[in-house]
Amino acid sequence: MNGLRLRAIISMALVCLFLPALASVAAAGSYSVACVGDSITENRLASQLKPMLQNATGDTWTTYDHGIGGYTTHDLRDAMSADCWWCSRPTYTLIMAGTNDMVHFYGLDSSVGAMQDMINMMRRGSSKVVVAFILPSLSLQETDWAKSYNQRMRERLVGVDYFMETNWNDFYDPNTDTAKGVFMGDRIHPNDTGYDMIADNWFQVILSAQADPFTEKVNNYR
Numbered sequence: 222m223n224g225l226r227l228r229a230i231i232s233m234a235l236v237c238l239f240l241p242a243l244a245s246v247a248a249a250g251s252y253s254v255a256c257v258g259d260s261i262t263e264n265r266l267a268s269q270l271k272p273m274l275q276n277a278t279g280d281t282w283t284t285y286d287h288g289i290g291g292y293t294t295h296d297l298r299d300a301m302s303a304d305c306w307w308c309s310r311p312t313y314t315l316i317m318a319g320t321n322d323m324v325h326f327y328g329l330d331s332s333v334g335a336m337q338d339m340i341n342m343m344r345r346g347s348s349k350v351v352v353a354f355i356l357p358s359l360s361l362q363e364t365d366w367a368k369s370y371n372q373r374m375r376e377r378l379v380g381v382d383y384f385m386e387t388n389w390n391d392f393y394d395p396n397t398d399t400a401k402g403v404f405m406g407d408r409i410h411p412n413d414t415g416y417d418m419i420a421d422n423w424f425q426v427i428l429s430a431q432a433d434p435f436t437e438k439v440n441n442y443r
Contacts, residue, residue: 253283254427255311255347257297257339258318261356261410261419262288266315269420274427285309293321294335301339307346313427314343317353317388319374320409323366333373340380351426352378353385357393357400359408364399383429387422 254274256267267284274282287306289297297318301307307314316339322332336352343350354371357364367389375384392415394401404415411419 250278250280251283252280252312253285253309255285255287255306255309255314255343256423257287257301257306257314257316257343259288259292259297259320260290261320262286262317263290264288265416266420266423269416270423270427273420273424277424277428285311291321292318293325293327294318294332294339296321298335298338298342301342307343310346311343312348314347314350315353315423315427316340316343316350317355319355319367319370323355323358323363323370324409326366329366329370329373332370333377336374337378337380340378344380349382350380351383351385351423352381353387353423354389356388356409356411359400359402359405361397361399363409364393383426385422385426387425388419391418391422 252274254267254270256262256270258266264286266288267286271282271284274280285306287297287301289300292300316336318336318339319332340350340352352374354374355367357367371386371389378384392400392404392411404411404418406412406415
């Protein structure tokens with residue numbers, strides 16, 4: 222056996238030996254989530270999601286907390302533009318914004334327009350953009366505004382990979398036409414049980430990573 226052939230055999234053996242290890246490295250993913258919203262998002266959902274996702278998938282996850290208390294859709298749009306939130310290129314962008322617009326009874330078209338601006342910006346760097354309906358309030362008048370706003374978002378927003386209604390469905394009480402008090406810490410904010418539900422709902426949507434618009438797919442990691 223000449224030296225050239227021997228080296229070729231050794232090289233092939235080494236490739237076969239290390240292929241499983243290389244495949245294991247390639248299979249390990251690194252993903253990120255940008256959580257955009259107001260005080261319902263701030264200092265809460267990003268930190269809850271990270272361990273949930275890492276434990277479920279075995280992958281590395283980075284979560285960005287872009288929740289700012291008191292901000293309307295217009296304020297969030299301006300902050301997003303100023304700080305280039307899409308520049309981190311998140312795998313998923315989760316947006317639930319409009320509660321402070323509801324509190325001040327902003328014009329629906331103006332608020333939905335600001336949401337569209339945010340979606341357009343985040344699509345520059347994010348693989349998937351998920352928009353959630355805002356929660357109902359313990360106020361009947363505010364909940365009526367939220368209903369109209371959610372419906373108008375569904376009808377008019379473009380560039381959304383997945384519209385998420387689960388939070389609204391979990392919190393809304395059709396008997397009172399307001400939020401379910403058992404899940405609320407005050408008029409507009411969830412209590413700990415409510416926050417856990419929201420985090421789990423986001424978690425489930427992210428796990429359906431190949432979701433088509435309006436269609437939840439089978440969890441890819443199970």
